[in-house]
Amino acid sequence: MDKLINDFSFGLFFWQALILVVLLVLLAKFAWKPIMTSITSREEGIRNAIASAEAARKEMQNLQSDNERILQEARMERDTLLKDARDIREKMIADSKHDAQAEGARMIEQAKAAIQAEKNAAMAEIKNQVSSLSLEIAEKLLKEELSNKEAQAKLVERMLGDVKLN
Numbered sequence: 001m002d003k004l005i006n007d008f009s010f011g012l013f014f015w016q017a018l019i020l021v022v023l024l025v026l027l028a029k030f031a032w033k034p035i036m037t038s039i040t041s042r043e044e045g046i047r048n049a050i051a052s053a054e055a056a057r058k059e060m061q062n063l064q065s066d067n068e069r070i071l072q073e074a075r076m077e078r079d080t081l082l083k084d085a086r087d088i089r090e091k092m093i094a095d096s097k098h099d100a101q102a103e104g105a106r107m108i109e110q111a112k113a114a115i116q117a118e119k120n121a122a123m124a125e126i127k128n129q130v131s132s133l134s135l136e137i138a139e140k141l142l143k144e145e146l147s148n149k150e151a152q153a154k155l156v157e158r159m160l161g162d163v164k165l166n
Contacts, residue, residue, distance in 0.1 A: 133163055137156070140155065
């Protein structure tokens, strides 16, 4: 530091100061504006990037809420479809049971009608057999002597013994 103070020259100092002032004026005139313009445009670009990032974030939130809403609607629709399918299945089962019961009742009625018809046919057959047996008995009785009551009673007993009921 002592050497700087001992070798100090006012002329050199003046020229160095003048060069510094000229350099600052030239920098201010020619370099300062472009530097400030680029810094301003850079700031504006950063602001725009931040704004677009914020807008994208909001858009993502909106999309996410829309997705949640759509997902909720899809779940509700699925639940509705499943409920409808269950209702249709239960209705089909109930209809099938009802149809089966109706068919069973119809078959029972047909069977009862068939049984009644068979019963009526059997009764008619029995009546025919009884009437023909009665005629045969009457014919045989008439052929025997009608005067002998004891013989008639024996004949009726014998005839009744010969008759076989089905």
